[in-house]
Amino acid sequence: MYYDNFVLPFTIGINILIIYLIVRYTRWIRSFPKQDRKRIVKGMFSAKTLRAIKEVFLECLVHRKVYRTSPFLGYMHMCFGLGWFLLIVVGKIESTVYHTTAFNPPYFAIFFRFFHPANETFPYSNVFAFIMDLILLLILSGLLLAFTKRLYSKALGMKKTTNHRPFDLLILTVLWLIFPLRFLAESFTSGIRGGGSFLTHTAGDFFSQFLPLESLSYPAWWAYSSALGLFFILLPFSRYMHIPTEMVYIFLKNWGIKQGTAFNAFSEIQMYSCSRCGICIDRCQLNTSLGMQDTQPVYFLKKIRHHKEYAVQTENCLMCGRCEAACPVDLKLNALRLSKREDLTRITKYTYSYIPMVTPERRKVAYFAGCMGHLTPSVIRAMQHLFKQAQVEYTFIDEKEGICCGRPLMLSGNRSGASVLMEKNKAAIEASGADLLVTSCPICYKTFKEDYGLNIEVMHHSEYLNRLIESGQLQPHQADYTTVFHNPCELGRGSHVCGTPEAALKAVSHKIATRYDGLNSLCCGGSLANTHITSTQRTKIAMDAVAAYAAYHPDYIVTACPLCKKTLSKKSTEIPIKDIAEIVAENC
């Protein structure tokens, strides 16, 4: 029996952690609605589980998404994630090959170099020793980067890194100690009785020249085991709870569990899955334009988790989704924020009884300009011109007595009020008999697609225009001027429409590729979701966005949202802001 008292801190720590996690996760999952629990059981025995395993490997271990932010940062996270994982797995295989049974106690693999007499070889023992040293070196290199990041985060591509609680800094220190302690313990042991490979063996020989390794080796194993034990015991109360929780989240997400309108157990799982990497801080324009560094998802979730006041943070979010698009854990950050916004009104269907029943003309195509669309009549005129050019007969749903789509109410937490408006709009759309709904406003577009449950196709006008161009119903010529595209938040990141508007724009102008294309587009600052910032602050965000696009010296900044057009126009005196419909109409 391989045993020594120094394995106790590790063994106690890991057992406490496992028991805690089982209790915690069981409680969370038991509090899920029955429907979600059924989904889990159904998803468990399907291909979804395999997809989840793949995602766990790519995101929790390799940290693929972090690489997108910065390769150095990705490498650093990969060293810890994949490195530690390989250290455990390869260590287990090595100990199994030596011991010929997989049922050796967990600590045996972890402290293998202590228990294994170095003079006793076994199949591939040199190869194992080399691989284990290589993995340890990988982790130590990551540790060096992590330390550099704490001192100077810009070196790893982060302008701002997260401010952690003192407790989290303590456990960070414990984590950082684990691997150097392992390195020392293995090196000291190697220095006394041999073993190890290029790293620990060489270090052992080196240390043996001037250190009393006989008296240092055993305490080093104690220190290594104690650091591990302490880390495991502190883990549930620190941000490192994200390590096991993120995996649970990925499985649940793949099995079909979604963040609903309420902050529930699944929201808590997401909250605990946040690693506080701080990638959202640099992405947030409230930080980059306004210097606000306490409202990003990392801090919002941190405040909820540690029972701090978060009312301001709940309101102070543009819901542009820039953080969500970059989040390496793929947390549903907008939905989480929204779930904390309460409905404080008393709206019933009688409140909006003044809204008349609209009976639009029956046509195959229905057009909905939206409230914001009506603020930019030039966009509506352009669309009317294009419908005529393409010889499409359409019905204008909200031409005269239109109402709001309901999404602005939803963004304020007022779902009951929104549902009343949705019912009314839905009735009008259905009365038109259309099989295609085209809207000019991305805010309306998102809610028509996601919340209305319409049985017809819904398209944003940029998608529709691209379809008309592709089918030849519109034959625009390509103008000489250059354009950049500002993809509205609700369209690009919100509804995953990125390629089609850009294709339409390329057909009618010389579109300049920018670093803000696709999911990286900026927010104009006009977002209705934020009820905290002032008009001056909104203007500052718009100014910075205009300056960012102006750096490419385009003839026009083109957007596909009346709200963005209105907001950006206020601050773009030199470069005109146009809607994509206006640009297409000009060239048809």
Added chain:
Amino acid sequence: MNYDKNDKAFAAYLAQKAPSSKLCIGCGGCTATCTAGNLTEFNIRKLQMLVKRGENEEACKSLYKCMLCGKCLLVCPRGVDTRKMILAMSEYIHRQS
């Protein structure tokens, strides 16, 4: 009507929660563009005036007609956060009840 005897707590709450409401010059741009105002007697300019005067009951009656679409926010020449104003009013009524 004696404005001095009216309850000004609502107005004070509004001024604190939505300070930009104090910038209103009563131009009526918000009302002219209002989606709800196009269909019924709903007037944001009047609504904020009623609250400031302490005519709370009348203000509460029409408050919820707002659809929070945000058009008024974009046309306001003074940068009054009209949506925040409406939400602050709702919050006050909610707290009172």
